[in-house]
Amino acid sequence: MNQACIASRLPYTVEVERGKTYSWCACGRSRAQPYCDGSHQGTDLAPLQFTAGRNEKIWLCGCKRSRHPPLCDGAHNKLPPA
Ligand code: FES
Numbered sequence: 001m002n003q004a005c006i007a008s009r010l011p012y013t014v015e016v017e018r019g020k021t022y023s024w025c026a027c028g029r030s031r032a033q034p035y036c037d038g039s040h041q042g043t044d045l046a047p048l049q050f051t052a053g054r055n056e057k058i059w060l061c062g063c064k065r066s067r068h069p070p071l072c073d074g075a076h077n078k079l080p081p082a
Helices: none
Strands: 012-016 021-024 048-051 056-060
Touching: none
Parallel strands: none
Antiparallel strands: 012 056, 021 048
16 A cells, blocks of 8 residues: 655645535645645545535645544644654
């Protein structure tokens, strides 16, 4: 099983629109962070799709270690030093 790359050691702050579906990058390889650009192809990882329930600002995980993806849960604070 492939391990996700750390795309960022901090979450991405994004505005989402109610009813719109987003594809969060789970592999960490996308160049369109925090969203999928297809770079997971060839790995056994896949993006996580979610639909926003309302217009709001959210914090999407950039380290790809959150236990509650796609949202940041603070796991980036426990990453080993770079
Ligand atoms: S950026 Fe991954 S848990 Fe915060």
